[in-house]
Amino acid sequence: MIDHAHDLASVQEATDRLLTAAAALDNAAGARPSRLPGWTVGHVLAHLARNADALANVLDGRPMYVSAEARDADIERDAPRALDAQLDDLRASHAGFRARAAEPADWTRSVELRNGVTDIASRVPFRRWAEVELHHVDLGIGYELEDLPAEFGEREIDFLADRFSGHREVPPTGLRGDGGQVWTTGGGAPGGPIAVEGSTADLLGWLAGRRDGSALLVKGGTLPALPPL
The missing domain is CATH 3.30.1050.20 (Nonspecific Lipid-transfer Protein; Chain A)
Incomplete structure (x- = not known):
């Protein structure tokens, strides 16, 4: 059985872990290649921030992204920022997602994600957990698949x-x-x-x-x- 409260706590732990690791980088790190083809470390951090906003939209019954083009444009816009700006944005977007998830809601309801994919609301926190864990690995800053929590x-x-x-x-x-x-x-x-x-x-x-x-x-x-x- 999906336990959204447990998964939200796991999202917090994973986000704290990523922010702590990323805070040790220098500003030049944002321009370095990540492990995702064509994306820098800055692209990955920008995507993580915008994905938190997007999943808050999902929980609120709004489209996840305005469009695929707008999603990509937002990531490209935000990728070159200084590290402090990236991390401040990620903290703020994470807080927004957590605040939306803390509101009273029917967690059994159906929600719509990208490309017409649907799911139940209670699985959204796990989807966010996956984004944070896997993209932490993608940053290429010392966190590996072997370091992922066993449950995850x-x-x-x-x-x-x-x-x-x-x-x-x-x-x-x-x-x-x-x-x-x-x-x-x-x-x-x-x-x-x-x-x-x-x-x-x-x-x-x-x-x-x-x-x-x-x-x-x-x-x-x-x-x-x-x-x-």
């Missing part, structure tokens, strides 16, 4: 495995973690079943497009090529 790692694999379940480009695939956890995904493409085994970090990295899967053990075929998230 397993739940994000659950989320991504479900996202690709039945996908027409992914054959039936079974996943096994190094702690014995099992997941299934794919199933919409011919072939398989394929068995994939590895650590939580490597499985999550592959599913989230952060690692190429070369560290995974694959049986019954080749490692499926996953579509973009």
